[in-house]
Amino acid sequence: MTSTLDESPPPTGSLVRPSGRKRPRGGGLWGYSFPAAFWYALFTVGPLFAMFYLSTQSWPGLLSDQEWVGLDNFRRMWDDPLFWRAARNTGKQLIVAIPVMIPLSFMLGYYLTLKPRGHRLLRVLFFTPGLISITAKSMVFFAMFAPNGGVNGVLDAVGLEELTRSWTANPSTALWTIVAVDLWSGIGWTAVLFAARLASVPDEVYEAASLDGAGHMRMMYSVAYPMAKDFVGVMTMLQFLWTMFNSAAIVLLLTDGGPAGRSTTLSYYVYERAFIAQQVGYSQAIGVVLLVLGIVGLVVIRRLIRQDF
Amino acid sequence: MNRFVRSSPVSLVLRWLSHSLVWFYAVLLAAPLYYLISASFKDNNQIFLRPFHLPQREIFVTRPGNYREFEPLGFQNYSEAWGDVFLGQALINSFVVTVGALIVTLALCIPASYALARSSGRVVRAMERYFSVGLLIPGFAALVPAVLLAIELGLFQTRLFLVLAYPAGALPLSIILLTQFMRTIPRELEESAVVDGAGQFDILWRIYVPLARPGIATVTILNVLGFWNEFLYALVITGINRNVRTIQVAIPNLVVQGTTEFGVLAAGTVISIIPVYVMYVLMQRRMESALTEGAVKG
Numbered sequence: 001m002t003s004t005l006d007e008s009p010p011p012t013g014s015l016v017r018p019s020g021r022k023r024p025r026g027g028g029l030w031g032y033s034f035p036a037a038f039w040y041a042l043f044t045v046g047p048l049f050a051m052f053y054l055s056t057q058s059w060p061g062l063l064s065d066q067e068w069v070g071l072d073n074f075r076r077m078w079d080d081p082l083f084w085r086a087a088r089n090t091g092k093q094l095i096v097a098i099p100v101m102i103p104l105s106f107m108l109g110y111y112l113t114l115k116p117r118g119h120r121l122l123r124v125l126f127f128t129p130g131l132i133s134i135t136a137k138s139m140v141f142f143a144m145f146a147p148n149g150g151v152n153g154v155l156d157a158v159g160l161e162e163l164t165r166s167w168t169a170n171p172s173t174a175l176w177t178i179v180a181v182d183l184w185s186g187i188g189w190t191a192v193l194f195a196a197r198l199a200s201v202p203d204e205v206y207e208a209a210s211l212d213g214a215g216h217m218r219m220m221y222s223v224a225y226p227m228a229k230d231f232v233g234v235m236t237m238l239q240f241l242w243t244m245f246n247s248a249a250i251v252l253l254l255t256d257g258g259p260a261g262r263s264t265t266l267s268y269y270v271y272e273r274a275f276i277a278q279q280v281g282y283s284q285a286i287g288v289v290l291l292v293l294g295i296v297g298l299v300v301i302r303r304l305i306r307q308d309f
Numbered sequence: 310m311n312r313f314v315r316s317s318p319v320s321l322v323l324r325w326l327s328h329s330l331v332w333f334y335a336v337l338l339a340a341p342l343y344y345l346i347s348a349s350f351k352d353n354n355q356i357f358l359r360p361f362h363l364p365q366r367e368i369f370v371t372r373p374g375n376y377r378e379f380e381p382l383g384f385q386n387y388s389e390a391w392g393d394v395f396l397g398q399a400l401i402n403s404f405v406v407t408v409g410a411l412i413v414t415l416a417l418c419i420p421a422s423y424a425l426a427r428s429s430g431r432v433v434r435a436m437e438r439y440f441s442v443g444l445l446i447p448g449f450a451a452l453v454p455a456v457l458l459a460i461e462l463g464l465f466q467t468r469l470f471l472v473l474a475y476p477a478g479a480l481p482l483s484i485i486l487l488t489q490f491m492r493t494i495p496r497e498l499e500e501s502a503v504v505d506g507a508g509q510f511d512i513l514w515r516i517y518v519p520l521a522r523p524g525i526a527t528v529t530i531l532n533v534l535g536f537w538n539e540f541l542y543a544l545v546i547t548g549i550n551r552n553v554r555t556i557q558v559a560i561p562n563l564v565v566q567g568t569t570e571f572g573v574l575a576a577g578t579v580i581s582i583i584p585v586y587v588m589y590v591l592m593q594r595r596m597e598s599a600l601t602e603g604a605v606k607g
Contacts (some may be wrong), residue, residue: 020540029428029509033436036421040443047454050483054454062369111331122331125338131585133538135557139578140341142564143348145572150344153360188338196601215320219576245447249541252473267449274453275545284453293449297446
């Protein structure tokens with residue numbers, strides 16, 4: 001993980017030190033950072049490396065004995081239709097969620113920086129999904145998507161009864177309920193973050209563009225976007241990571257991966273294999289694949305965002 | 310809205326369209342939340358038949374000669390949710406875990422940020438790099454090994470393990486944010502202290518900590534929210550033990566296969582959100598800036 005990410009400079013501006021400032025060497029100060037580094041190594045880095053070891057074990061259950069099986073777990077994955085289904089589902093989820101979320105939330109963020117009427121109310125509303133837990137979101141949508149829930153209630157009320165269905169239990173919609181919750185909470189929340197970033201673009205820049213006859217669309221694309229480009233890249237990477245790794249919780253709460261694996265994502269599959277099927281080694285082999293895909297995805301996104309400089 | 314842009318018929322239509330789309334999304338965002346709160350005061354019949362109505366006493370005809378009456382429930386769902394999944398204990402557990410993990414986080418990240426902000430030694434630079442790469446490592450990746458670690462340490466099904474493990478996930482962002490903040494503290498302030506013979510710890514404790522209070526507040530808000538809302542680690546570590554499980558783990562137990570009382574579920578969910586919302590109402594500005602800083606600077 002380290003080597004791939006270290007090759008290029010960190011994605012955010014956060015690590016750029018104010019240059020030219022003298023900073024006398026503080027003797028023995030490294031000792032102050034040691035406990036935190038140790039803690040992080042013990043509870044995050046260590047377990048991360050342990051995952052690679054675990055992926056070579058056959059381990060039926062957290063409390064039972066293990067056995068070295070080499071790369072068997074990875075071979076097994078190749079022949080496991082559920083694994084491929086999970087991989088496809090994660091792919092679908094990413095391909096829909098990211099391209100919809102990032103442009104929409106960027107436009108929405110730009111809209112907020114114009115301070116239109118009601119923007120305070122909008123901000124509070126957009127902020128709310130960032131405050132409430134994944135449990136709360138999932139429970140809200142568990143109720144909304146229930147056979148007698150709010151979504152079907154609305155469809156009934158507007159005369160679209162034929163569209164009503166059991167959303168989370170229907171093979172063709174289960175996965176999309178997960179994506180819907182991601183978009184529901186992600187667009188507004190990301191928009192607030194974009195707005196915070198765009199607030200730093202000076203008014204004069206917009207004024208100059210408007211004197212040249214630029215409309216909002218044009219300003220968004222040729223003024224706001226170039227100035228916030230790095231941040232768009234960072235948000236894309238973060239949303240990618242969140243969607244890819246954190247879907248386990250919401251899948252677990254909303255659909256249990258069902259029906260018949262139709263809404264099983266890779267991250268949920270890691271969870272399901274470890275804690276429900278009690279196949280710890282196999283689960284961690286999938287975890288290794290997920291981690292590798294995550295790193296590859298980050299590198300690809302970075303390339304895509306950088307290339308048209 | 311129209312600060313700089315000239316109007317033409319096309320742009321007027323576009324503007325109207327964009328306003329409507331934004332407010333359409335706002336309604337989409339608000340509707341489920343309204344649904345949640347109104348459902349928490351209704352029973353299943355009311356929720357199913359009148360999904361978006363306010364809870365009220367109401368008589369209506371289902372078939373000629375056949376009518377139903379809805380009784381207002383008051384806070385009955387709330388007390389049922391409270392009793393069904395032992396929310397009192399769950400709230401205490403969440404509180405203990407959140408406060409405990411916060412104390413550990415601050416105790417680790419304040420000295421570390423102090424070192425990172427003041428030293429340019431090679432070890433410290435490497436540490437900074439280590440934590441900034443850590444920003445990109447999702448906690449989920451280490452979930453299963455962390456459970457094994459908990460078992461190994463004899464801390465499986467304890468709140469203590471969460472108190473110890475949560476800070477690890479929180480450290481990279483907390484340290485990066487606080488380091489940036491501490492770098493803005495002018496070094497002249499410590500010079501007189503150095504002349505007086507103060508050691509590193511005195512400088513940290515008497516000069517940096519008081520001056521870095523806004524930065525510490527940001528880190529505190531971000532982490533309190535993160536710890537309170539965390540679900541998956543809490544589930545696998547404390548899941549089946551109702552004496553130690555957190556509120557996020559307790560709430561989903563209100564879902565009963567086939568016979569869920571949606572009103573009770575909604576009430577439980579509202580209870581789990583209330584502490585966060587109280588915090589938001591009390592310090593809206595601070596919280597908004599903390600959360601956006603967390604993402605924008607991190």
